[in-house]
Amino acid sequence: MTKFAEVLRKVHEMEPRVQCITNFVTVNDCANIILAAGGTPSMADHIDEVAEALSCVQALVCNMGAIALTDSMIVGGKEANRRKIPVVLDPVAVGGTQLRRDAAKRLLEEVHFTAIRGNASEIRYLAGQQTTGAGVDVSDLDAITEENLPEAQEMIKNLAKSLGTVIAVSGVIDLVSDGERTMVLRNGCATMSRITGSGCMLTSMIGAFVGAAAEDPFTATCAAMAAMGIAGEIAEKKRIKNGTGNATFRTDLIDAVFNLTEEELTKGARYEIF
Ligand SMILES: Nc1ncnc2c1ncn2[C@@H]1O[C@H](COP(=O)(O)OP(=O)(O)O)[C@@H](O)[C@H]1O
Ligand SMILES: Cc1ncsc1CCOP(=O)(O)O
Numbered sequence: 001m002t003k004f005a006e007v008l009r010k011v012h013e014m015e016p017r018v019q020c021i022t023n024f025v026t027v028n029d030c031a032n033i034i035l036a037a038g039g040t041p042s043m044a045d046h047i048d049e050v051a052e053a054l055s056c057v058q059a060l061v062c063n064m065g066a067i068a069l070t071d072s073m074i075v076g077g078k079e080a081n082r083r084k085i086p087v088v089l090d091p092v093a094v095g096g097t098q099l100r101r102d103a104a105k106r107l108l109e110e111v112h113f114t115a116i117r118g119n120a121s122e123i124r125y126l127a128g129q130q131t132t133g134a135g136v137d138v139s140d141l142d143a144i145t146e147e148n149l150p151e152a153q154e155m156i157k158n159l160a161k162s163l164g165t166v167i168a169v170s171g172v173i174d175l176v177s178d179g180e181r182t183m184v185l186r187n188g189c190a191t192m193s194r195i196t197g198s199g200c201m202l203t204s205m206i207g208a209f210v211g212a213a214a215e216d217p218f219t220a221t222c223a224a225m226a227a228m229g230i231a232g233e234i235a236e237k238k239r240i241k242n243g244t245g246n247a248t249f250r251t252d253l254i255d256a257v258f259n260l261t262e263e264e265l266t267k268g269a270r271y272e273i274f
């Protein structure tokens with residue numbers, strides 16, 4: 001069995017509780033994907049309860065889609081740091097508005113994140129690059145391609161080093177780096193970008209995986225990226241077979257995570273490590 005399978009087994013055995021401060025667009029999907037992966041979600045996000053609620057969780061996920069809850073994320077993130085609970089950030093549309101740029105600056109100054117997962121526009125913005133972000137989605141100009149892969153690998157490696165965190169970029173090609181190791185993953189399918197929430201769900205799953213395998217957040221993040229991509233491929237096969245659309249795909253994606261076996265994860269993961 002691979003290390004990915006070991007991480008999945010830990011998630012199933014530990015059933016980590018993952019607290020999410022997240023947006024109202026995809027909150028239900030985030031809760032269900034954590035359950036599908038074997039964890040337990042807690043959506044406590046009020047500033048007056050967020051720190052106290054952390055007393056019984058294994059990971060905190062801060063999703064900037066909930067931009068009005070930035071203060072809750074800072075209070076919760078600091079308390080999680082104090083308790084040595086991993087914190088994962090999803091920098092939704094981070095370069096898009098001044099409010100989000102300021103929020104990201106505050107979050108990165110005040111909270112140490114174990115992992116940050118975004119699309120290429122979001123991660124390139126955090127790396128200080130000029131971006132052409134299209135709201136919550138990646139812009140074509142920022143996307144990671146076979147042509148710009150060496151540059152993108154260098155970019156996330158440097159960002160991971162400078163922030164002391166695991167950086168994960170999702171898209172057609174996924175990349176993960178902790179500043180030393182960098183993994184390129186090639187799972188998933190285009191329909192994943194035709195539902196809202198695949199990114200938020202992935203970040204929530206990283207929360208569950210990092211919560212269960214806190215000793216190796218790089219491998220835990222890679223395992224979550226591979227698991228989500230393979231689940232997307234399983235859901236896509238069903239969609240093509242049954243002629244269904246994006247609404248059923250969303251349900252099938254969650255089902256595929258629920259039913260994902262260690263063997264499927266081991267055999268299905270397409271990755272290279274650098
Ligand atoms: N065209 C694609 N081909 C393969 N996988 C994709 C594609 N678009 C998105 N994904 C997958 O969908 C998930 C969400 O990624 P992404 O769409 O980049 O996030 P976001 O919704 O935050 O922009 C990831 O698992 C990613 O690998
Ligand atoms: C549409 C939208 N608007 C604010 S948050 C959000 C959800 C973004 O979800 P994802 O990045 O997972 O598609």
Ligand SMILES: [Mg+2]
Pocket residue numbers: 092093118119136199200
């Ligand atoms: Mg997103």
